[in-house]
Amino acid sequence: MENEIQTFLSDIKKINLRIKEYLDKNQVISKLKSIEEKMLQANFWQDKEKSKKTLKEKKLLEEISSSHLNIESELKDAGELFELANSENNHEILSDLKINLKNLKKTVKQNEIKCFLSNEADSLDTYIEIHAGAGGTESQDWAQMLRRMYVKWAERKKFKVGLISEHTGDEAGIKSSTIKIEGDYVFGWLKKESGIHRLVRISPFDSGARRHTSFASIWIYPLVNEDIKIDIQEKDLRIDTYRSSGAGGQHVNTTDSAVRITHLPTKIVVQCQNERSQHKNKETCMNMLKARLYDYEIKKKEEESQNTESIKSEIGWGHQIRSYVLQPYQLVKDNRTNFESTSPEKVLDGEIDEFLEQSLYNLND
CATH class of the missing domain: 3.30.70.1660 (Alpha-Beta Plaits)
Incomplete structure (x- = not known):
């Protein structure tokens, strides 16, 4: 079980690092700030189609960045819990942790897929x-x-x-x-x-x-x-x-x-x-x-x-x-x-x- 948990931790970390690379490469945080500034402009809502497209982009970028931060935090907590449970040989906690990490891996993979939907035509x-x-x-x-x-x-x-x-x-x-x-x-x-x-x-x-x-x-x-x-x-x-x-x-x-x-x-x-x-x-x-x-x-x-x-x-x-x-x-x-x-x-x-x-x-x- 310990090896499986270590594999889950390693896999999740690798995927989340790839997401961080995407966020950095595409300057997602600065893009979000730019979109928020645009939304404050008086004429932003006049073009409904354009504003709808901008809001869709904002939603996707927010989902990716917030999920990345949440997973990073959960990963850290899971790592600490694993060390503690393993040192105490607590199989009940290890079993629960394995289930949680399996679900976390699904979440981080879904988040990575959202990064793949960033081409010009993908939102259409x-x-x-x-x-x-x-x-x-x-x-x-x-x-x-x-x-x-x-x-x-x-x-x-x-x-x-x-x-x-x-x-x-x-x-x-x-x-x-x-x-x-x-x-x-x-x-x-x-x-x-x-x-x-x-x-x-x-x-x-x-x-x-x-x-x-x-x-x-x-x-x-x-x-x-x-x-x-x-x-x-x-x-x-x-x-x-x-x-x-x-x-x-x-x-x-x-x-x-x-x-x-x-x-x-x-x-x-x-x-x-x-x-x-x-x-x-x-x-x-x-x-x-x-x-x-x-x-x-x-x-x-x-x-x-x-x-x-x-x-x-x-x-x-x-x-x-x-x-x-x-x-x-x-x-x-x-x-x-x-x-x-x-x-x-x-x-x-x-x-x-x-x-x-x-x-x-x-x-x-």
């Missing part, structure tokens, strides 16, 4: 595009399962979810869907989810109860705000209107209100059909296009655009970032971090935080 809301791969009903059902997973995750976080567009499958599921999620640091949390997701299961659509493998692609990009300027030329756009598709009934539009915009230089396509007004759908499309172009430029700067586009172009073998196996065994495995879960039903019900955290750790190794 996000769009999620879901596309079924080849395989008809099987893949379309899988695409719908993935959409449900992200919606459930967002609901657990008390985030706001909106449907932008959807093309339903011929028999079940969806061919494609775009949803918008609004909440604190949504893009930062989900940015590494882009890629191919693979499902292995006994097909509910196969009368022979055979095992099937299905693929679907996920595409994550940030919902940009007015502070980010993206130049879009009218001559570079092709705008098409079409009739909205849906499950049928009185709520399906009978006019050509759905809008599709193609950005010719990059071949980026966005579409929206959630509003009855063509004007509103076009406005949403333009916002989505702005977001996609911003994401495209980020990837270009990181020299990842070629790799990303090649991944998106082929929804099948060899490109999957995560596998979800329901038969013949139960396992969800991330192919980039090697993180695993033997509870796929929980993962598909939106419990994906551990996968997201591991991706963030991997990104910052």
Whole structure:
């Protein structure tokens, strides 16, 4: 037990030191003072969007810095208690201390993850595009399962979810869907989810109860705000209107209100059909296009655009970032971090935080 406690103490100390390096490198204390000074200015609250963004940044920086100080204090107390309990051979105190340190390690790791959410786009809301791969009903059902997973995750976080567009499958599921999620640091949390997701299961659509493998692609990009300027030329756009598709009934539009915009230089396509007004759908499309172009430029700067586009172009073998196996065994495995879960039903019900955290750790190794 003594060795385990010493390991916990050492691990927590190392992580908290990395957080201190982040705080010092990014001059967090002086940033907070600067934000507080800005908030005292008479015109601070006039621009609601800008003030909202500033308050969000302040909240995150305060959480990181205050948690760092609290952990530093708890670590010192734990170290002293360990020395005392160990010298007196008090196993009851040592047992309680081990449990407390295990929880403290979880807290300090969560605090470190917040440090990873400090890039320019991380605080933004996000769009999620879901596309079924080849395989008809099987893949379309899988695409719908993935959409449900992200919606459930967002609901657990008390985030706001909106449907932008959807093309339903011929028999079940969806061919494609775009949803918008609004909440604190949504893009930062989900940015590494882009890629191919693979499902292995006994097909509910196969009368022979055979095992099937299905693929679907996920595409994550940030919902940009007015502070980010993206130049879009009218001559570079092709705008098409079409009739909205849906499950049928009185709520399906009978006019050509759905809008599709193609950005010719990059071949980026966005579409929206959630509003009855063509004007509103076009406005949403333009916002989505702005977001996609911003994401495209980020990837270009990181020299990842070629790799990303090649991944998106082929929804099948060899490109999957995560596998979800329901038969013949139960396992969800991330192919980039090697993180695993033997509870796929929980993962598909939106419990994906551990996968997201591991991706963030991997990104910052």
